[in-house]
Amino acid sequence: MxxxxxxxxxxxxxxxxxxxxxxxxxxxxxxxxxxxxxxPPVILVHGGFDFARTFDVFAPLIAxxxxxxxxxxxxxxxxxxxxxLYSWVADERDLLAVVNSTSPQPCPxxxxxxxxxxxxxxxxxxxxxxxxxxxxxxxxxxKPPPDVAERERVExxxxxxxxxxxxxxRAAELSRKPGTIDGLAERRARMNPRLSKAWLRYLVRxxxxxxxxxxxxxxxxxxxxxxxxPWRSRWASDRLPGxxxxxLAIFCTVxxxxxxxxxxxxxxxxxxxxxxxxxxxxxxxxxxIERPERTAELCLEFLREGP
Amino acid sequence: xxxxxxxxxxxxxxxxxxxxEGTALLFLHGLGERSPQRLDRRYDAWPGPVAALDFTxxxxxxxxxxxxxxxxxxxxxxxxALGRLxxxxxxxxxxxxxxxxxxxxxxxxQVRGAIILDGPGLAGGGTGTTSPFVPVVDRTxxxxxxxxxxxxxxxxxxxxxYASLYARLASQFSQLARPVSVCARExxxxxxxxxxxxxxxxxxxxxxxxxYARRR
Numbered sequence: 001m002x003x004x005x006x007x008x009x010x011x012x013x014x015x016x017x018x019x020x021x022x023x024x025x026x027x028x029x030x031x032x033x034x035x036x037x038x039x040p041p042v043i044l045v046h047g048g049f050d051f052a053r054t055f056d057v058f059a060p061l062i063a064x065x066x067x068x069x070x071x072x073x074x075x076x077x078x079x080x081x082x083x084x085l086y087s088w089v090a091d092e093r094d095l096l097a098v099v100n101s102t103s104p105q106p107c108p109x110x111x112x113x114x115x116x117x118x119x120x121x122x123x124x125x126x127x128x129x130x131x132x133x134x135x136x137x138x139x140x141x142x143k144p145p146p147d148v149a150e151r152e153r154v155e156x157x158x159x160x161x162x163x164x165x166x167x168x169x170r171a172a173e174l175s176r177k178p179g180t181i182d183g184l185a186e187r188r189a190r191m192n193p194r195l196s197k198a199w200l201r202y203l204v205r206x207x208x209x210x211x212x213x214x215x216x217x218x219x220x221x222x223x224x225x226x227x228x229x230p231w232r233s234r235w236a237s238d239r240l241p242g243x244x245x246x247x248l249a250i251f252c253t254v255x256x257x258x259x260x261x262x263x264x265x266x267x268x269x270x271x272x273x274x275x276x277x278x279x280x281x282x283x284x285x286x287x288x289i290e291r292p293e294r295t296a297e298l299c300l301e302f303l304r305e306g307p
Numbered sequence: 308x309x310x311x312x313x314x315x316x317x318x319x320x321x322x323x324x325x326x327x328e329g330t331a332l333l334f335l336h337g338l339g340e341r342s343p344q345r346l347d348r349r350y351d352a353w354p355g356p357v358a359a360l361d362f363t364x365x366x367x368x369x370x371x372x373x374x375x376x377x378x379x380x381x382x383x384x385x386x387x388a389l390g391r392l393x394x395x396x397x398x399x400x401x402x403x404x405x406x407x408x409x410x411x412x413x414x415x416x417q418v419r420g421a422i423i424l425d426g427p428g429l430a431g432g433g434t435g436t437t438s439p440f441v442p443v444v445d446r447t448x449x450x451x452x453x454x455x456x457x458x459x460x461x462x463x464x465x466x467x468x469y470a471s472l473y474a475r476l477a478s479q480f481s482q483l484a485r486p487v488s489v490c491a492r493e494x495x496x497x498x499x500x501x502x503x504x505x506x507x508x509x510x511x512x513x514x515x516x517x518x519y520a521r522r523r
Contacts, residue, residue: 025373025374025444026372026373026374026446026455027372027373075373075375082316083316083371083372083373083375084315084316084317084363084369084371084372084373084375085363085371085373085374085375085376085377085380086375087374087375087376087377087380087459089374089375089441089442089459089462090373090374090375090459092441093374093441093442093443093444094373096441096443121439121441122439122441124439125438125439125440125441126441153472154472154475154476154479157472157476158413158476158480161412161413161476162413162414164379164383165382165383165386165413165414168314168315168380168383168386168387169314169383169386169387169390171314171315172313172314172315172316222315222316228379229377229379230435230464230465230466230469231464232435232466235435235436239439
């Protein structure tokens with residue numbers, strides 16, 4: 001008898017109070033809300049290869065602080081539609097569609113990892129739509145590359161390109177590998193080595209679907225970690241001093257596979273004047289999952305300081 | 308004749324303009340354009356088959372929902388066509404010229420020369436230092452071309468050193484001494500940088516076609 005995923009629970013996890021859909025940009029997005037519908041909204045944005053229900057512990061803590069927390073699954077992630085095309089700009093347009101569906105007034109926003117990085121750009125493109133910003137290990141930064149020989153730059157790029165194009169040629173036939181709940185949790189543990197098995201099993205409940213031959217992660221199989229393109233984190237850090245809203249940046253100290261590998265000391269010179277850095281000791285990239293209460297406390301304190 | 312190719316969830320139209328033996332000529336249109344029904348007389352001397360690809364969101368190819376276009380995904384479109392043709396000399400107008408360069412770097416054994424011509428979308432969205440901007444698209448605009456393609460690919464970032472890397476890959480791994488020919492007059496920043504690379508030559512379309520025809 002296969003295990004019933006609906007029986008998997010996690011202490012402190014709370015399902016969203018409401019769910020809805022947004023398709024303003026042409027792709028159906030799954031949107032989730034925690035907290036009173038008439039409370040002031042806060043936008044919460046997940047990272048790459050994640051999904052909104054990974055906020056099931058963190059989001060209720062913010063909601064209980066008196067906010068309407070609105071999150072969504074990025075296209076191709078969680079319960080949102082799989083798209084033909086994916087790009088940074090498409091993700092930002094989707095995010096803007098969710099913000100616009102939430103309130104005509106500017107909102108505060110919290111972003112984890114890629115979600116933070118998307119917000120840095122979107123807030124600078126549309127300063128009138130946002131009031132405050134929390135980045136949870138969500139500011140990319142890379143030191144300038146060392147002066148390496150030409151061959152050392154060109155050859156890795158060749159391998160990346162060949163791998164990516166081969167993947168695209170096969171993309172129509174790809175599907176996620178089926179497995180048991182524990183099997184999927186173990187696979188996820190490779191990317192999330194610091195998170196408990198109980199939590200990873202809870203993620204399978206919401207991040208996977210049950211097919212005849214087993215459970216599969218819902219994420220679009222055409223998506224691939226890494227990717228190619230011209231994007232440089234320097235563009236984000238160079239512009240960071242001009243961020244038009246107050247910012248709280250929360251960093252971790254333990255690096256892991258899905259993290260950015262950012263040292264707060266490196267990014268500090270780029271922080272805008274109206275910003276604050278908090279560093280969580282002995283914590284990995286998923287700060288809000290490892291330390292939900294402390295992260296929520298910092299966020300609520302920051303949100304209450306201003307509009 | 309139109310041959311349908313599959314690239315993930317998109318059906319691409321590959322227009323078989325002329326049959327023949329040996330290395331094909333693959334023509335890539337510019338931003339917002341579609342494949343021509345036939346190529347002009349300058350291409351008459353090409354000794355092999357001739358094909359033209361409609362990029363995603365253009366011509367007879369799928370117009371998908373929700374945008375998300377990048378030059379890299381169009382390179383993958385062209386690579387699916389290259390996979391079908393085996394090997395090809397790739398000629399691109401504007402945006403198609405940038406894609407031809409990328410493909411020459413990414414598949415240096417299969418691309419037997421890339422020719423960059425003037426055309427819509429050559430410059431893209433600059434070098435990366437432009438102000439943050441998220442184009443919002445009128446989904447009711449007539450398509451094809453997909454209005455998302457026009458918005459996304461006119462703001463697509465093309466840093467000169469990024470484009471140069473493709474030229475270097477082509478130069479380093481192609482069997483041709485001159486894998487890239489620049490026949491465009493417009494000099495976008497990325498093209499300025501590419502033109503300075505080894506294995507890249509500024510010339511005319513006629514000369515470039517003759518050069519690659521002799522080495523096919």
